Structures are given as C-alpha cells and as structure tokens.
Amino acid sequence: MEALKIADKTYWVGKVDDRKVPFHRLILERGTTYNSYLLMTEKPTIIDTVDIAFGKEYTDRLSEVIDLSLIEYVVINHVEPDHAGALPSLLAKAKNAKIVSTKLAAELLKDMFKLHQREFIEIKDGDILDIGGKTLKFIETPYLHTEETMITYSVEDQILFPCDIFSTHIANEELFNDLAKGEYIEDFKVYYQLIMSPHRPFVRDMLAKIKDLNIQMIAPSHGYILRENVQKFIDLYDKMSKLPEQGKQKEVTIVYSTMTGNTTKVAQRLAQGLKSAGVETSVFNLKSADLNEVKEKILDSDGVLIGSSTRYGDMVGNVEELLQSIGTEELKGKIGAAFGSYGWSGEAILHIEKYLHKTGASVIDQNYLIGSTGVDSPYLPIRVKFAREDALGNAEDAGRVFAELVLTK
Ligand SMILES: Cc1cc2nc3c(=O)[nH]c(=O)nc-3n(C[C@H](O)[C@H](O)[C@H](O)COP(=O)(O)O)c2cc1C
Ligand SMILES: [Fe+2]
Numbered sequence: 306m307e308a309l310k311i312a313d314k315t316y317w318v319g320k321v322d323d324r325k326v327p328f329h330r331l332i333l334e335r336g337t338t339y340n341s342y343l344l345m346t347e348k349p350t351i352i353d354t355v356d357i358a359f360g361k362e363y364t365d366r367l368s369e370v371i372d373l374s375l376i377e378y379v380v381i382n383h384v385e386p387d388h389a390g391a392l393p394s395l396l397a398k399a400k401n402a403k404i405v406s407t408k409l410a411a412e413l414l415k416d417m418f419k420l421h422q423r424e425f426i427e428i429k430d431g432d433i434l435d436i437g438g439k440t441l442k443f444i445e446t447p448y449l450h451t452e453e454t455m456i457t458y459s460v461e462d463q464i465l466f467p468c469d470i471f472s473t474h475i476a477n478e479e480l481f482n483d484l485a486k487g488e489y490i491e492d493f494k495v496y497y498q499l500i501m502s503p504h505r506p507f508v509r510d511m512l513a514k515i516k517d518l519n520i521q522m523i524a525p526s527h528g529y530i531l532r533e534n535v536q537k538f539i540d541l542y543d544k545m546s547k548l549p550e551q552g553k554q555k556e557v558t559i560v561y562s563t564m565t566g567n568t569t570k571v572a573q574r575l576a577q578g579l580k581s582a583g584v585e586t587s588v589f590n591l592k593s594a595d596l597n598e599v600k601e602k603i604l605d606s607d608g609v610l611i612g613s614s615t616r617y618g619d620m621v622g623n624v625e626e627l628l629q630s631i632g633t634e635e636l637k638g639k640i641g642a643a644f645g646s647y648g649w650s651g652e653a654i655l656h657i658e659k660y661l662h663k664t665g666a667s668v669i670d671q672n673y674l675i676g677s678t679g680v681d682s683p684y685l686p687i688r689v690k691f692a693r694e695d696a697l698g699n700a701e702d703a704g705r706v707f708a709e710l711v712l713t714k
C-alpha cells in the first residue's frame with residue numbers, strides 16, 4: 306500500500322476514487338479521494354477510514370503497512386459512510402482497537418455497523434488523548450455537516466484533521482495543494498457552498514474554536530492536504546460564511562390565533578429567536594389585530610410565520626380568513642412557515658402550510674429542511690404540544706433558523 310508520509314510518523318493511507326462518483330444527488334465530475342490517516346505512534350491510531358465501497362481493499366492494503374492487531378485507536382470524526390464505511394472491515398482485523406468519537410457518533414456507528422460489542426471512547430469538546438508520543442485534541446463541530454461531527458487536532462505537529470470541513474472533491478494524485486497541477490480553488494469553494502453553507506452559523510462557531518490553534522497543515526478527508534497558504538483557506542471559510550450585507554433591515558411578521566394562550570407562548574419564543582438573530586419582528590394576535598393592517602405588514606416583510614392551535618382538526622379564530630385574503634403568488638420571494646400549539650394531532654399546521662404554498666412563499670417545512678440541510682430533527686414547522694417547555698425551547702431555535710434563512714436569502 307502507498308502509505309505516504311505527510312509529517313512525523315503520520316501517513317496518508319487513503320483511496321483515490323477517480324470515478325464520477327454519485328453523492329448527495331450530485332455527480333462528482335472530478336472524482337474524489339477518501340483521505341485516511343495513520344499515526345504510527347506507540348499507540349497506533351487511524352483517523353477516519355475510506356468509503357464503504359473500498360472497505361476490503363483498504364483493510365488489505367493497510368495490513369501491508371501495519372499489523373492491524375496493533376492499532377489502538379480508530380478516530381471517527383464523522384459517521385457518513387464515505388469516511389466511516391471501512392470501519393467494520395477494519396475492526397474485523399483490528400481486534401484491539403477502540404473507537405474514538407463523539408457520543409452521538411458512537412450511537413450512530415453502533416446501530417449502523419452493529420458495533421454494540423466494541424469499546425468506544427466518547428469525546429467531549431476539548432478532550433485530549435495521549436497516543437504515545439503524540440497528543441490528539443478533539444473539537445466538536447456539530448452540523449458540519451451532520452450533527453455528530455468533530456475535528457481532530459494533532460497537537461505537536463499542529464495538523465488539523467477536520468474530515469469533511471476544508472475538503473475538496475477532486476481525485477488528486479498529488480497529495481498536497483502546493484503540488485496541484487491544475488486549478489482547485491473553485492472546487493474548494495463549490496464544496497463549501499454545497500456541503501457547508503446550509504450550516505453557516507456553525508461554520509462561524511467552528512472558526513471561533515480553531516482561531517487560537519497553530520495550524521501548519523490541514524489534512525481533510527477529501528482532496529488536497531493543505532500545507533501551503535493554510536491561512537488562506539481558513540480565511541476563505543471566514544469570508545464565505547459571513548452574512549451578506551443587509552441592504553435594509555430584515556423583517557418578519559408573526560400572526561396567530563389561539564384559544565387559551567398556548568400559541569401565544571410559541572409566537573413569543575419564535576419572536577425571541579428572530580430578534581436575537583437581529584431580525585425586526587412584529588407579532589399579531591388575530592383576536593385583536595386588524596386583518597387589513599396585518600396583511601399590509603405581511604406584504605412589507607421578508608418572512609411570515611403563521612400560527613394556530615388545533616381545534617377538532619382545524620385552525621382556530623380568523624387565521625383562515627387571513628390566509629384566504631392572500632392571493633396566489635402574492636408572497637413570492639418571501640419565506641413562510643407555519644406553527645402552532647396542539648394536543649394530539651395538530652392538523653392546523655398542515656392546513657396553514659397548504660395555504661402558504663399557494664401564496665408562492667418559499668415554505669420552510671419539514672421536507673425543505675431535511676432536503677436542504679440533512680438534519681433529522683428539523684425545527685420547522687414548529688409544533689408545540691400544549692405549552693411544554695422543551696418544545697417552547699425548540700420554538701426559540703426555530704426562530705433563529707428562520708432568521709438565518711431570511712438573512713441569507
Ligand atoms: C375544543 C378543543 C378541541 C381540540 N381539538 C384538537 C385536535 O383536534 N387536535 C389536537 O391536536 N389538539 C386539539 N385540541 C388541543 C389544543 O390544540 C391544545 O390544547 C392547544 O395547546 C391549545 O392551544 P391554544 O391555547 O393556543 O389555543 C383541542 C382543544 C380543544 C379545547
Ligand atoms: Fe459527510
């Protein structure tokens with residue numbers, strides 16, 4: 306196997322995949338690589354593996370480099386099978402290896418690869434692991450680009466192993482960016498746009514966390530290892546994750562109907578989330594508000610949140626009257642979502658969504674969020690059972706998610 310030395314006792318043991326690889330409904334025209342790393346310390350450590358399609362090949366080739374039973378740790382930064390896919394095949398031979406990952410990743414890996422019998426070391430943000438001659442530090446980076454992810458930092462060598470972050474989909478044979486034969490910066494940016502940008506606020510959090518690290522090299526899991534102009538790539542992430550200049554203050558209108566005030570609480574928490582993200586927010590209870598005035602406000606806004614509790618499977622109050630007064634396509638270019646308190650079924654929210662779709666607004670519903678961000682517990686539409694506190698807390702997060710969509714539109 307090609308074990309290519311990238312630093313002291315640190316080797317690339319990955320796979321170059323020059324097929325046009327299908328991935329997240331894209332075809333990776335320039336192929337990709339799955340960069341796996343071996344740290345040949347006293348406690349030999351693997352950082353990430355390769356795609357599930359190459360599990361056996363990877364394991365066979367790795368066993369030419371090291372006796373797999375000597376591997377002490379396998380660090381899994383991210384569970385998607387383009388990196389964790391070779392884990393079962395590796396672990397079948399690396400019988401003594403412990404898996405090092407976040408708690409959430411450990412749960413996913415156990416279920417996905419039936420690893421309930423294996424030993425896991427669950428990492429929390431900032432944890433350190435001595436691998437005998439080197440120190441690894443772990444930084445949790447949730448939602449980059451899935452919830453369970455983390456970054457590994459090799460302290461003595463000042464190498465960042467960020468898995469998907471700072472990656473490029475390109476089947477490069479030359480390992481390092483300073484040896485690149487052709488243009489790749491565009492591909493680096495496109496990768497950011499496709500994979501990372503839906504999680505923009507988390508990119509900001511990640512950048513803040515790595516700010517004080519000395520980073521000599523970024524060794525991601527796809528494409529070039531960045532050792533020339535390292536700061537330039539961090540700066541690119543910084544630049545691309547900044548909010549676009551806001552021409553005018555963004556505004557969101559929240560309108561709702563309620564029977565006993567539970568939906569009012571939801572509306573208030575949504576408003577808190579929106580305001581904390583810097584979006585101007587007006588809130589109307591339709592019991593007392595003037596329909597025409599509310600409609601005017603909606604037409605002036607960048608986004609609209611419409612809420613109702615559920616009464617016998619339907620909306621309450623005059624929220625339907627308001628929705629009926631909005632013409633087809635009249636809210637084109639705006640962002641909309643439904644919300645409401647409910648008891649056991651919560652149909653009102655679905656009825657509101659149907660109307661919103663007709664208005665031409667981009668409706669932020671569950672399908673939209675799963676499809677665009679890949680998260681499995683989307684916050685919108687926000688459905689709150691009665692006025693339970695945990696769900697109200699989600700409403701505040703939903704306000705921030707909605708604000709993000711409005712601010713980046
Ligand atoms: C007469 C009545 C009918 C209801 N029907 C439903 C229903 O069909 N589905 C449901 O999920 N909840 C139903 N609920 C529960 C309410 O939606 C729930 O209590 C909700 O928290 C009320 O929110 P509000 O205070 O904003 O009106 C019903 C409640 C009442 C009083
Ligand atoms: Fe991924």
Ligand SMILES: [Fe+2]
Pocket residue numbers: 385387388469526527
């Ligand atoms: Fe990946």
